[in-house]
Amino acid sequence: MSPTGITLAELERRLWEAADKLWANSNLRPSEYSVPVLGLIFLRYADVRFQRAKLQLESQGGSRRREIGKEDYKALGVMYLPEAARWDNLLSLPDGADIGKALNDAMKAIEADNEDLKDVLPKTYNRIQTKLLNSLFRTFNLIPADIEGDAFGRIYEYFMSEFEATVGQKGGEFFTPTSIVKLIVEIIEPFHGKIFDPACGSGGMFVQSAQFVERHKHRPSDEIAVYGQEKTAETVRICRMNLAINGISGDIKQGNSYYENSHSSLGKFDFVMANPPFNVSEIDKERIKDDKRFPYGMPSADNGNYIWIQLFLSALNSSGRAGFVMPNTAADSSNEFEIRKQIVESDVVDCMIEVTSNFFYTVTLPCSLWFFDKQKDESRKGKTLFIDARSIFSQVSRVHREFTPQQTEFLANIVRLYKGKQTENEHGSAELLEVHFGSRSPSKFKNVPGLCYVASLQEISKKNFSLNAGNYVGVKSQTAPTNDYRATISKSASRLDELSREAVQTDKEILAFLKDILSESEK
Structure with missing residues (x-):
């Protein structure tokens, strides 16, 4: 009130x-x-x-x-x-x-x-x-x-x-849902250092990072420095206003991140957080093919997802961490297999979280949250944590979902357990921990069927280097408490929607492949 x-x-x-x-x-x-x-x-x-x-x-x-x-x-x-x-x-x-x-x-x-x-x-x-x-x-x-x-x-x-929603921006270019941003920040934990977002939109990643620092009793201006880039002057202005309204000073520049490296980002940043536009086509790959920000080369498909992923990875310093949003199809797309294989084999993929559809205001696509860590501790080397969060959400309206603070804390606590850290209970997530881990304050991580699983590089390679959490976590145990029928139906509908969209994406890839064959035969 x-x-x-x-x-x-x-x-x-x-x-x-x-x-x-x-x-x-x-x-x-x-x-x-x-x-x-x-x-x-x-x-x-x-x-x-x-x-x-x-x-x-x-x-x-x-x-x-x-x-x-x-x-x-x-x-x-x-x-x-x-x-x-x-x-x-x-x-x-x-x-x-x-x-x-x-x-x-x-x-x-x-x-x-x-x-x-x-x-x-x-x-x-x-x-x-x-x-x-x-x-x-x-x-x-x-x-x-x-x-x-x-x-x-x-x-x-x-x-x-x-x-x-009114302007109809594509894939959350302007505004990333706050509950998604908060989860990324809680997992990345940007306590101190330089933060980069090359698709910064209205600056939500920076605002939540500053609030994270404040919650841990420090002044953001003493601990973090923020650097952003956006394509349009209008969005840059909105971002700067959003930072100012929250008392944050940042270096936000206008520029197309595919072609312009305004912050000389290569190996520079402690943290990268971003929600780039999904599935962008018609990027001039010839123009950037020799750019050092893209060490694994250009994707064969007319799709910018793996251009963004390489841009994020290359901006990290030797101990840097990244958290960003991608459409689910990017986790196991066949056209980007070689690039994904190299990224997985470099052992930087720390965690993958699969999120259901309808979290964004203008697109219904389900998404995945990717987390990189270039300095994994010994216990996490050669491993990746997969979390299937498709059944974890709050239905805000008929067409919109979000994570509650309790759910955000719960998902972040799974990652904390994986990293050997203490769980938090500021928002009542102990209740969910007890349901899934058998304790309100578990001291150790464990694989939970249908929810989370730690896979080795060998296991990932056997699954064609797929980073789709659903391929690893398995099915929820029938003896575990289940959601009511509405949640079950909603999850099934989300999965059907996801499969339909993946089918459309596969059709596009097949058509592109056939066009390549035809063009080769005409030469």
Whole structure:
């Protein structure tokens, strides 16, 4: 429940209806109005954080011998807001005032005082009718000043996901579902070092990494440095806004990651986390075939998945770890067999998690989470952990699923057990551990039929180097507790959907193979 007395979900719905009204009554395309709307959420959240910091700093006034300045706010991880950009000052503008110009001036003032946001914030509010803009601005005032940071972050994430669905981005290019990001971060554990995302979208991997560091009682600015790259200028701006709203400073550059290595990434990073666009075709492979970022060569299929996978792997330093999202078909695609074989034999694949369909807002494809570790300890050398999480999800709506905090913690705990670490129970995952491992606080990993299995390199080679978890974990024991019939039906439907999509992908590969044969015979 929000401090206004309405639920957070209801608040999100009201705010989205106001934004949707703007689109319906303006001449802006969704891709054009998303940034101004997110800009208002950014401004409201920035003001909430600023006012809290202001009170905190003023309460310490007795111990200070100088005026409070920008650096004091920065030390608290809060962006400084000049007078012209403060929410109450804008809200108190007289009737008839040019709110569009005032908002443009507010954004310019913020940029002038915050170098990271130079030329980033929207300054096109004058293009929106004054009546519509006033209505939108006052609706956004529904967001209470005493709302918690997590709730504000959720509103921002909700809007990004809705824009993702409206604009129809491919494969989560703009926004990666938060529960997926949280699971990747919990397994990668980016406590300290350089983090790289060459398909950073709105910056969710960076935000969750910073929150992970904070949960472990450290300041993100002291522990991590973030580096990102995105193809479109608009998405770069949204990412920078998202970082700023969360008090994160990062080096985010515009560029096409296939062809432009803007961060000189080769062997540079401690962590790589990413959710790249799936199954991209028509990449100019001739242009990048000699690029050292792709040591295993170009895939034979017209598909960019293994170009991305090599890009992630080559960016890691000698002790680096990576976690990223791929469509399930990439785990055992026949066209990329040789590349996958070399990656598996290099013994960097630490863990594979198979996830069911409908986690993304714009695609229903099931996906896999891949985890690389270039410095496995002795107990994990020559081994890979496989987790089949297709039956683990929460049905948020008819078409959308996610991991609950309990489920996220449970899956991360399986990996912790595999690595010989202690499990966590902040979100009640001990209940799931007891169901599957026979103890609320197990001390050792064990293979659980239908859920998890540790395979040797020899076993993986015997299965044609497939990295599909379903090929290893087996079938759930009939004596183990089972889900109700709805979960069983849902899992079966997900598997049918997955097999149908794999069949379509196989058809494409066969057609491509036949075309190659025909072209060879015509020479």
